Amino acid sequence: xxxxxxxxxxxxxxxxxxxxxxxxxxxxxxxxxxxxxxxxxxxxxxxxxxxxxxxxxxxxxxxxxxxxxxxxxxxxxxxxxxxxxxxxxxxxxxxxxxxxxxxxxxxxxxxxxxxxxxxxxxxxxxxxxxxxxxxxxxxxxxxxxxxxxxxxxxxxxxxxxxxxxxxxxxxxxxxxxxxxxxxxxxxxxxxxxxxxxxxxxxxxxxxxxxxxxxxxxxxxxxxxxxxxxxxxxxxxxxxxxxxxxxxxxxxxxxxxxxxxxxxxxxxxxxxxxxxxxxxxxxxxxxxxxxxxxxxxxxxxxxxxxxxxxxxxxxxxxxxxxxxxxxxxxxxxxxxxxxxxxxxxxxxxxxxxxxxxxxxxxxxxxxxxxxxxxxxxxxxxxxxxxxxxxxxxxxxxxxxxxxxxxxxxxxxxxxxxxxxxxxxxxxxxxxxxxxxxxxxxxxxxxxxxxxxxxxxxxxxxxxxxxxx
Amino acid sequence: xxxxxxxxxxxxxxxxxxxxxxxxxxxxxxxxxxxxxxxxxxxxxxxxxxxxxxxxxxxxxxxxxxxxxxxxxxxxxxxxxxxxxxxxxxxxxxxxxxxxxxxxxxxxxxxxxxxxxxxxxxxxxxxxxxxxxxxxxxxxxxxxxxxxxxxxxxxxxxxxxxxxxxxxxxxxxxxxxxxxxxxxxxxxxxxxxxxxxxxxxxxxxxxxxxxxxxxxxxxxxxxxxxxxxxxxxxxxxxxxxxxxxxxxxxxxxxxxxxxxx
Numbered sequence: 114x115x116x117x118x119x120x121x122x123x124x125x126x127x128x129x130x131x132x133x134x135x136x137x138x139x140x141x142x143x144x145x146x147x148x149x150x151x152x153x154x155x156x157x158x159x160x161x162x163x164x165x166x167x168x169x170x171x172x173x174x175x176x177x178x179x180x181x182x183x184x185x186x187x188x189x190x191x192x193x194x195x196x197x198x199x200x201x202x203x204x205x206x207x208x209x210x211x212x213x214x215x216x217x218x219x220x221x222x223x224x225x226x227x228x229x230x231x232x233x234x235x236x237x238x239x240x241x242x243x244x245x246x247x248x249x250x251x252x253x254x255x256x257x258x259x260x261x262x263x264x265x266x267x268x269x270x271x272x273x274x275x276x277x278x279x280x281x282x283x284x285x286x287x288x289x290x291x292x293x294x295x296x297x298x299x300x301x302x303x304x305x306x307x308x309x310x311x312x313x314x315x316x317x318x319x320x321x322x323x324x325x326x327x328x329x330x331x332x333x334x335x336x337x338x339x340x341x342x343x344x345x346x347x348x349x350x351x352x353x354x355x356x357x358x359x360x361x362x363x364x365x366x367x368x369x370x371x372x373x374x375x376x377x378x379x380x381x382x383x384x385x386x387x388x389x390x391x392x393x394x395x396x397x398x399x400x401x402x403x404x405x406x407x408x409x410x411x412x413x414x415x416x417x418x419x420x421x422x423x424x425x426x427x428x429x430x431x432x433x434x435x436x437x438x439x440x441x442x443x444x445x446x447x448x449x450x451x452x453x454x455x456x457x458x459x460x461x462x463x464x465x466x467x468x469x470x471x472x473x474x475x476x477x478x479x480x481x482x483x484x485x486x487x488x489x490x491x492x493x494x495x496x497x498x499x500x501x502x503x504x505x506x507x508x509x510x511x512x513x514x515x516x517x518x519x520x521x522x523x524x525x526x527x528x529x530x531x532x533x534x535x536x537x538x539x540x541x542x543x544x545x546x547x548x549x550x551x552x553x554x555x556x557x558x559x560x561x562x563x564x565x566x567x568x569x570x571x572x573x574x575x576x577x578x579x580x
Numbered sequence: 581x582x583x584x585x586x587x588x589x590x591x592x593x594x595x596x597x598x599x600x601x602x603x604x605x606x607x608x609x610x611x612x613x614x615x616x617x618x619x620x621x622x623x624x625x626x627x628x629x630x631x632x633x634x635x636x637x638x639x640x641x642x643x644x645x646x647x648x649x650x651x652x653x654x655x656x657x658x659x660x661x662x663x664x665x666x667x668x669x670x671x672x673x674x675x676x677x678x679x680x681x682x683x684x685x686x687x688x689x690x691x692x693x694x695x696x697x698x699x700x701x702x703x704x705x706x707x708x709x710x711x712x713x714x715x716x717x718x719x720x721x722x723x724x725x726x727x728x729x730x731x732x733x734x735x736x737x738x739x740x741x742x743x744x745x746x747x748x749x750x751x752x753x754x755x756x757x758x759x760x761x762x763x764x765x766x767x768x769x770x771x772x773x774x775x776x777x778x779x780x781x782x783x784x785x786x787x788x789x790x791x792x793x794x795x796x797x798x799x800x801x802x803x804x805x806x807x808x809x810x811x812x813x814x815x816x817x818x819x820x821x822x823x824x825x826x827x828x829x830x831x832x833x834x835x836x837x838x839x840x841x
Binding site for chain 2: 526527528529531532533534535536537538539540542543546547549550551552553554
């Protein structure tokens with residue numbers, strides 16, 4: 114095998130396995146009212162949701178494409194299939210899940226994870242939940258963990274009260290798109306005072322070529338409750354462009370705490386354009402841990418709106434921009450009440466000509482006192498071809514405010530590599546160790562199995578990167 | 581292990597530093613390499629390990645007859661060579677425990693690696709080096725004092741048990757207690773299966789480690805070699821004596837040559 118071929122091999126997407134597409138229902142490519150009706154019919158939705166979708170579609174058409182961030186000109190909205198349903202029913206137990214789907218999950222390590230850690234699995238195969246399991250204990254506590262379709266049917270009052278309130282369909286073009294064609298995702302409700310001790314997890318996976326993924330997640334943490342929701346993504350390789358455009362809404366009512374962790378590793382043809390926002394009321398906390406690997410372009414800025422006194426927002430962003438990739442990520446905190454605090458920490462790595470940009474905003478509304486915010490951005494650039502950008506925006510309209518911003522850009526030094534290689538590690542392993550070390554302070558905050566997975570993904574990304 | 585350096589020449593940025601070094605060192609022997617600042621001592625150790633900034637322009641380095649100049653740095657390490665760095669770099673986010681575990685796996689083989697035995701040994705060497713146990717979880721060299729970095733180098737050497745170690749000014753910047761601890765570490769390793777070269781321009785560490793051979797380096801060559809008596813002669817007469825003996829003119833920037841007494 115020639116060196117050039119080997120290089121191609123190494124750059125292949127490492128989780129690029131996929132199985133025959135067994136979707137039982139699919140809409141035509143392209144987006145129009147008929148597609149919306151088909152989705153709504155298929156889901157047996159109430160009229161209000163159908164109207165919501167149609168209104169969202171009108172808004173989507175009216176809104177211009179964002180003229181900032183990454184280049185999105187490669188998206189062909191008419192060449193995307195907006196809805197595919199893989200199988201007829203949901204499964205309550207692992208044994209009932211069809212073999213091909215199971216094999217996909219097996220390769221993602223789902224069953225082991227489930228056995229060890231999961232409180233309930235909401236695993237998404239294409240756009241519908243096929244496997245869903247909540248431990249009895251959670252049910253007894255009154256926790257609702259289901260897909261949003263079921264929630265629309267079974268908990269219409271909760272859904273109507275909160276759905277689209279944090280991220281209205283008019284928020285941005287891609288939020289409008291998601292609102293029009295959303296399918297799958299998670300719905301979580303934690304009753305007052307309930308602490309969910311184990312992370313709730315869902316695994317998403319695109320498995321149908323040219324099929325956009327538009328999942329919708331809504332998490333409501335009632336007063337004094339706590340939940341850690343963990344979402345991971347890994348998608349197979351496709352030849353043409355794919356679009357992932359999710360919406361995640363979090364509502365943390367008084368004294369509640371919600372932590373949302375994601376590690377996404379989309380294949381290198383996916384446009385990953387996600388709107389994530391949480392609101393934290395009095396003494397509530399919303400935390401985002403957001404890791405982005407893979408994809409062609411990612412634009413994602415998890416946000417926290419601090420609505421009540423004592424609210425706290427925290428965003429940890431990890432981005433890895435490899436060959437042909439642009440990660441435009443960061444965070445946004447909007448202080449709407451006195452005595453609120455926020456922390457944004459960003460760590461980015463760029464290599465092989467990749468671009469990793471931090472884009473963040475701190476906004477403080479007028480007339481507030483004792484507002485604190487700390488923003489820290491660290492970038493590691495692995496070679497001269499790669500780039501790191503920082504776009505910090507500050508919009509401060511009160512005086513009694515303490516804002517700190519630190520930004521650092523570093524490179525792997527020859528001396529670090531020499532030191533580690535002199536201890537017997539080859540250059541690739543040494544670089545990987547340095548990169549993992551760079552991320553370590555953030556990785557430590559992930560649940561164990563996700564920390565292990567992230568380290569493994571970084572190792573895969575680093576393979577063949579040296580020499 | 582037999583390490584033979586033959587007519588080794590090396591340069592950095594087109595400036596020749598090593599101008600024909602000949603040295604033969606074997607397991608069971610401890611060599612001291614002395615010389616004033618700028619004589620090329622550190623360059624020699626870097627070239628032995630293949631530092632990318634240095635270009636070898638002639639000669640060879642043989643390990644048991646194999647020319648290692650063609651080998652990558654990590655391949656040289658895997659032969660059993662170890663370098664204690666003069667200025668160990670910080671590796672943020674990588675704990676001492678994790679780093680040393682990996683280095684030990686490579687050195688002794690992953691199949692035979694036992695985590696429990698490793699951690700037990702690491703703990704006992706930390707005690708031996710008079711270092712706190714929490715170093716295991718600290719990031720490698722980050723925020724370490726100069727003395728702690730030097731001890732960490734010796735600790736690694738004790739854990740990895742190289743066949744041949746080069747210690748590049750491991751004694752500099754240490755107080756007398758730390759110096760004794762570092763010397764004790766090296767003495768622990770001495771035996772028929774271990775060889776070493778201690779680079780220093782102070783005599784005092786040699787009081788503790790008693791080298792078998794002493795070499796004086798000056799302007800890129802070994803100007804004289806001998807036994808321990810050479811240290812005493814140097815201590816009495818200073819580098820001037822070497823210079824005169826070899827008819828070398830003193831240069832302005834070498835006046836600060838350190839003579840401890």
